[in-house]
Amino acid sequence: MSVMLTVKMVGLGLVAVSLSLELLGWLFTRLRSGRTLNEVLFFPSEVTCLEHIFTPASSRPCYCSLPHGVETSFTRLLRRILSTSSSLDLCVFAFSNMNLCRAVLMLHSRGIIIRVLTDRDYTVITGSQIGVLRKAGIRVRSHMDSVHMHHKFAVLDGRLLITGSLNWTLTAVQCNKENILITEEPDLVRPFTQEFHSLWVHNDPGRKHGSGDQIEY
């Protein structure tokens, strides 16, 4: 009986150990599959047709001469931007890329809340898309200090950060060696959200003119 008891206890112990190992395995699988999104994109990006990104539901084929259906750093960046579901806070030194402008306008037409902060000096350069955004009714504020507002970041839906060396220009996307870092890591997103808020309030033209009115220009 004593031997039988020992066998039973050892058997029970083995079951407990195997269950614990299974639990640990499940836990690690969960941690791996559910881990925070982190992605890095490098540029320049190959120049390709972007119609399948902007109009994925279209049944009409595109006959332009550019390569079609190619996944590049730029298509990945555009997909991320177009995945915005509620808000886009964009803080960018130079914004002249027409495809990125088209993406922002598409978000605006979907009712996404958009705020754009940009450098004053670069608002008026040839090719700047800031005027296009303003005409569409998007709220834009220019950094009014003498120093440059050199950031190039965006916060999507308050939880996804896109930042790096890349200005939103054609040269940056198609010619330069550039990087974009995309992350949902809260410790990285939170400071950028706070920085955007701080700059947005600081560059409120109403505040600058001693008025409480929110005037974007």
Added chain:
Amino acid sequence: MSVMLTVKMVGLGLVAVSLSLELLGWLFTRLRSGRTLNEVLFFPSEVTCLEHIFTPASSRPCYCSLPHGVETSFTRLLRRILSTSSSLDLCVFAFSNMNLCRAVLMLHSRGIIIRVLTDRDYTVITGSQIGVLRKAGIRVRSHMDSVHMHHKFAVLDGRLLITGSLNWTLTAVQCNKENILITEEPDLVRPFTQEFHSLWVHNDPGRKHGSGDQIEY
């Protein structure tokens, strides 16, 4: 006897459960305390005395007119750079900040393996510190394509990434609105390590001239 056996088995089960809970608690504590370093710094940074950063062991007080012992974004950045223990891979568009140059020279004098990649056009601008680094014997390669090498990142000891909008210039540190992101997240560090390696090989002047010699200039 059957009752005693049941009691023993239940007791053993309780021990197994409590041990599993303890193990899980330990695991979560480890995960929390050992979580990846993530830090964001914003600029411009207050201009302060940096002697306590460069010569922390000095017993001589500094009598310069700048504020002393102040922790700023720039002192935090310098501390991170000076904490390098084995290697520094730096890939930066413009490098004219003399304090950052001093930090790199200090690492070089400690025997840290340093590689610097920079944009060709900005190597020769007034105030560029690239010549100083070369004179000190640090390996520097210039990006030789017609496009700009617009990156501003560093990988320390192959595991810590410093990246952002900030060029290594005085204006960027003291005047502009800029950001620096510091992370040990492997999924973010790894692509930058690979990008550095790729650019380093691509800009090997020996390779460009059809020779196997490693010529840095």
